[in-house]
Amino acid sequence: TLRVVSAFPENQFYVKRTIEWIEKVNKEGKGVLQLNFIGGPKAIPTFEVGKAVQSGVVDIGFTTGAFYTNVMPEADILKLSETSAAEQRKNGGYDLINKIWAEKANMRYLAKVVEFTPFHLYLNKKIDKPDLTGLKIRITPVYRDFFQAMGASVMTTAPGEVYTALERGVIDGYGWPIHALFDLNWQEKTKYRVDPGFYNAEVGLVMNLTKYKALPQKARDFLDQHALAYEQQNDFWKSYNQNEAKRQAEAGIQVITFDAATNKAYVEKANEVGWAAAIKSSPQYGEALKKVLAK
Amino acid sequence: MQRLEAAYARVLHALALIACALILGMTLMICADVFLRNVRIIPSMVGLAWSSEISEAMLFLITMLTAPWLLSRGQHIRVDIVLRAVPPIVGWMFEWIVDVLAFGCCAVIMYYSGRAAWASYAASSLSIKTLVTPEWWLLSVLPVSFALLTLEMVFRMRRLYLGPRTPRDDAVSTG
Amino acid sequence: MLGGSTVLLFLGLPVAFSFLVINLLGALLFLGGEPGLVQLARNCIGSVASFSLTPIPLFILMGEVLFHTGLAVKVIDGVERLIRQVPGRLAVVAVVAGTVFSAISGSTIATTAMLGSLMLPVMLARGYHPTMATGPLMAIGAVDMLIPPSALTVLLGSLSGISISKLLIGGVVPGLILSVAFVVYIIARVKMNPKLAPPSNFTEYHGWAKLKPFVQYVIPLVSIFVVVVASMSAGWATPTESAAIGALFTIGLAACYRALTLRNLMQSLQGTAAISGMILFIILGATTFSQILSFSGASNGLVDLIAGAGLPPMAVIAAMMLLLVFLGLFVEQVSMMLITLPIYMPLVAKYGVDPVWFGVMFLICMQLGLLLPPHGLLLMTMKGVAPPEVRMGHIFQAVLPYIVMSLLLLALVFFIPAVAVWLPKVLV
Ligand code: NA
Ligand code: NA
Numbered sequence: 001t002l003r004v005v006s007a008f009p010e011n012q013f014y015v016k017r018t019i020e021w022i023e024k025v026n027k028e029g030k031g032v033l034q035l036n037f038i039g040g041p042k043a044i045p046t047f048e049v050g051k052a053v054q055s056g057v058v059d060i061g062f063t064t065g066a067f068y069t070n071v072m073p074e075a076d077i078l079k080l081s082e083t084s085a086a087e088q089r090k091n092g093g094y095d096l097i098n099k100i101w102a103e104k105a106n107m108r109y110l111a112k113v114v115e116f117t118p119f120h121l122y123l124n125k126k127i128d129k130p131d132l133t134g135l136k137i138r139i140t141p142v143y144r145d146f147f148q149a150m151g152a153s154v155m156t157t158a159p160g161e162v163y164t165a166l167e168r169g170v171i172d173g174y175g176w177p178i179h180a181l182f183d184l185n186w187q188e189k190t191k192y193r194v195d196p197g198f199y200n201a202e203v204g205l206v207m208n209l210t211k212y213k214a215l216p217q218k219a220r221d222f223l224d225q226h227a228l229a230y231e232q233q234n235d236f237w238k239s240y241n242q243n244e245a246k247r248q249a250e251a252g253i254q255v256i257t258f259d260a261a262t263n264k265a266y267v268e269k270a271n272e273v274g275w276a277a278a279i280k281s282s283p284q285y286g287e288a289l290k291k292v293l294a295k
Numbered sequence: 296m297q298r299l300e301a302a303y304a305r306v307l308h309a310l311a312l313i314a315c316a317l318i319l320g321m322t323l324m325i326c327a328d329v330f331l332r333n334v335r336i337i338p339s340m341v342g343l344a345w346s347s348e349i350s351e352a353m354l355f356l357i358t359m360l361t362a363p364w365l366l367s368r369g370q371h372i373r374v375d376i377v378l379r380a381v382p383p384i385v386g387w388m389f390e391w392i393v394d395v396l397a398f399g400c401c402a403v404i405m406y407y408s409g410r411a412a413w414a415s416y417a418a419s420s421l422s423i424k425t426l427v428t429p430e431w432w433l434l435s436v437l438p439v440s441f442a443l444l445t446l447e448m449v450f451r452m453r454r455l456y457l458g459p460r461t462p463r464d465d466a467v468s469t470g
Numbered sequence: 471m472l473g474g475s476t477v478l479l480f481l482g483l484p485v486a487f488s489f490l491v492i493n494l495l496g497a498l499l500f501l502g503g504e505p506g507l508v509q510l511a512r513n514c515i516g517s518v519a520s521f522s523l524t525p526i527p528l529f530i531l532m533g534e535v536l537f538h539t540g541l542a543v544k545v546i547d548g549v550e551r552l553i554r555q556v557p558g559r560l561a562v563v564a565v566v567a568g569t570v571f572s573a574i575s576g577s578t579i580a581t582t583a584m585l586g587s588l589m590l591p592v593m594l595a596r597g598y599h600p601t602m603a604t605g606p607l608m609a610i611g612a613v614d615m616l617i618p619p620s621a622l623t624v625l626l627g628s629l630s631g632i633s634i635s636k637l638l639i640g641g642v643v644p645g646l647i648l649s650v651a652f653v654v655y656i657i658a659r660v661k662m663n664p665k666l667a668p669p670s671n672f673t674e675y676h677g678w679a680k681l682k683p684f685v686q687y688v689i690p691l692v693s694i695f696v697v698v699v700a701s702m703s704a705g706w707a708t709p710t711e712s713a714a715i716g717a718l719f720t721i722g723l724a725a726c727y728r729a730l731t732l733r734n735l736m737q738s739l740q741g742t743a744a745i746s747g748m749i750l751f752i753i754l755g756a757t758t759f760s761q762i763l764s765f766s767g768a769s770n771g772l773v774d775l776i777a778g779a780g781l782p783p784m785a786v787i788a789a790m791m792l793l794l795v796f797l798g799l800f801v802e803q804v805s806m807m808l809i810t811l812p813i814y815m816p817l818v819a820k821y822g823v824d825p826v827w828f829g830v831m832f833l834i835c836m837q838l839g840l841l842l843p844p845h846g847l848l849l850m851t852m853k854g855v856a857p858p859e860v861r862m863g864h865i866f867q868a869v870l871p872y873i874v875m876s877l878l879l880l881a882l883v884f885f886i887p888a889v890a891v892w893l894p895k896v897l898v
Contacts, residue, residue: 042812043765045516048509055505069423070415070430076423136332141423155344156425157521164635164708170332314747315739318527322721325524325714329707347521350710355519357527358754361747362486371484372748372802378482386482393483400491407504408511433515462482 007063073281093292118197143175198270386462408437489755517757528713529576557660568610573695576619582611605868616645756808798839830890
């Protein structure tokens with residue numbers, strides 16, 4: 001039996017989907033492989049899930065790259081993917097990722113199960129050009145370099161404090177994926193979303209490599225095959241995210257957008273800043289990853 | 296031995312004084328953050344973005360700096376209901392049991408937190424939040440503090456050996 | 471695991487170490503040996519390096535400054551001049567002054583020690599019976615926990631995930647109800663048995679002399695309370711930030727009164743470091759404990775067991791409160807929270823009850839724990855500052871009526887949730 005922990009709380013939509021997947025694996029894997037879902041951050045703190053997988057305290061972690069940059073800086077680079085997971089399986093990207101993950105983190109990257117999900121800048125003050133000078137923006141490391149490059153003064157707060165901070169004008173905006181706003185009720189205190197989105201949210205299943213290698217061939221194939229099947233459902237996010245955008249509009253969130261040239265420059269700037277930071281943080285693999293992730 | 300113990304108590308007290316300075320510093324820093332965010336006297340400074348992150352680290356440092364000092368002053372709260380109910384000599388023997396356990400516990404944590412810090416240093420792991428800092432900066436505080444606790448445990452057992460054969464009068468509550 | 475830590479606890483191992491010893495075993499068993507122990511060490515940092523815990527030292531600092539700078543005496547003086555001749559006048563003064571302290575101090579020990587060392591000698595000298603002299607002081611010390619600022623409330627909010635602002639504000643009404651009930655009880659009791667508190671002469675002031683110390687000291691100090699609560703509810707600051715502002719404000723006021731010296735500032739800081747250090751070190755041990763408990767599957771198992779038993783939710787909530795009161799007989803507040811919350815909060819979520827309501831009841835139970843013989847913290851604090859003629863028996867006897875009143879308040883909040891949730895709904 002392999003032990004699975006999640007870096008996201010149990011009640012989050014991502015996790016519910018993964019628990020369903022685990023149940024399916026367990027049903028079909030009787031006698032071959034069983035997964036035991038241990039729980040969320042209450043069992044292993046969010047930013048320790050990566051370390052716990054690396055050291056083998058748990059076997060499989062359900063997490064996103066930004067949560068385990070303390071294991072290796074490369075983890076956060078996956079957000080810059082422009083190619084899809086399916087394309088990366090073909091263009092050598094998936095193999096490269098697994099080479100790096102094995103070497104630096106003792107991990108096997110099983111599958112990417114959230115993608116086609118851009119990040120957006122959400123604001124409470126209107127802007128007419130991509131310039132955030134004088135605005136206070138709540139960030140996670142994902143957005144830090146890009147928003148700073150646009151002149152924002154950035155701050156980090158606990159997710160639980162964001163609602164209050166918005167309500168009280170402590171912050172003027174924040175970066176977040178297109179979906180998962182409603183879980184936190186932030187739509188109530190958000191006026192604008194800046195389109196286009198940038199980057200591509202990545203949430204994946206990573207496994208301790210030693211444990212992976214120790215699995216019998218049959219169990220390993222079974223796991224790979226089910227992980228791949230889970231990844232192949234990622235088109236789900238395309239329609240899901242369209243729906244989320246619709247819901248945001250219904251909740252009164254207006255879209256700020258610029259002219260086509262500015263929009264293009266905005267996304268290019270995000271990528272440029274993102275890759276510059278990525279190559280700086282990983283001189284060893286930054287360029288190589290760019291070849292397979294960027295378009 | 297006596298003098299060594301007294302000198303050690305002074306070291307622990309000095310660490311506690313650093314913790315006091317951190318508490319005062321934390322108060323001033325958070326107030327400065329609120330002030331700068333609401334009154335824009337310095338145009339380029341809209342609050343101190345790193346203030347919450349630094350105060351988190353300070354909280355951890357306060358904990359680790361005061362723990363050995365509190366132990367030397369018998370201020371780590373405990374439940375003494377049973378210790379008081381049994382005959383003093385039995386209570387005294389209970390004290391030995393728990394001292395040995397606590398000594399072992401501190402030593403084990405010292406060792407493994409030392410390994411955690413070393414591994415993090417060797418892998419040059421970074422903590423990437425608002426500030427980018429080497430992870431071992433905070434991790435290395437753990438083995439130091441638990442080493443001090445382990446040593447204090449030795450002195451504590453010496454005092455128990457020399458003192459009257461009854462349980463100690465340690466603190467029993469916080470507020 | 472729960473059993474193991476309880477045994478160690480009763481052997482007299484300090485609370486924090488009891489958790490740590492069991493954590494080592496738990497890490498070996500459930501987290502897979504050596505890597506688990508390394509992981510345990512890593513988890514220690516995050517358990518206390520958490521922004522939601524920062525108000526704790528700041529609130530404690532407020533109480534310590536008040537205590538060490540001697541501003542407390544001025545508050546008692548200001549309150550005393552305003553209160554006319556009533557039965558048990560000094561006890562009433564103590565309750566009113568204690569309520570004022572509660573609104574400035576975030577530490578129940580500081581409040582009780584302060585009142586005990588200042589008011590108790592006076593009351594005993596005027597012929598008050600020891601039970602009438604000590605009871606109100608301890609009772610009002612406990613109320614300090616309900617009325618913001620309160621370090622333990624912050625901790626409850628941070629550990630349970632209930633909104634800290636709402637909890638702090640939710641404690642105000644129940645706290646005030648208790649204060650009023652205490653005053654009514656004292657007057658009624660002394661009327662029935664005047665020997666408990668012989669009336670004594672006191673200088674009756676008139677005009678400005680009557681009001682001066684109140685205006686000069688009490689009003690500015692209470693304004694600190696207003697600053698803390700208002701900055702939180704009106705939206706200028708988070709609980710952490712308002713705690714820092716409150717602490718700086720208190721130090722500033724003490725300086726304005728020329729009551730602040732380097733020496734008493736140092737004393738206040740050391741007192742703060744000691745109390746915060748104790749609490750934080752327990753949190754370090756206990757948070758990692760609950761992580762391992764969660765990892766082992768024990769917490770989920772217990773939660774499912776209780777939730778699956780098909781009991782009416784209100785009965786389960788009532789049972790949870792009774793268990794808390796019972797725990798309060800043996801262990802102190804921080805451990806009360808750390809032991810029960812990993813099981814309680816998932817149940818609260820499952821039953822869909824209002825967490826603020828639940829949290830305020832939790833606070834009342836903890837407040838009771840401060841007063842319960844034989845171990846209540848405030849009983850010990852009182853014994854510590856009282857002259858030797860006040861015996862432990864007096865103190866146990868003195869506190870009983872106030873325990874009954876707190877239990878009645880618990881029942882009141884249980885049956886009429888509005889008592890707890892109305893104010894936070896209006897303000898936050
Ligand atoms: Na208070
Ligand atoms: Na308090």
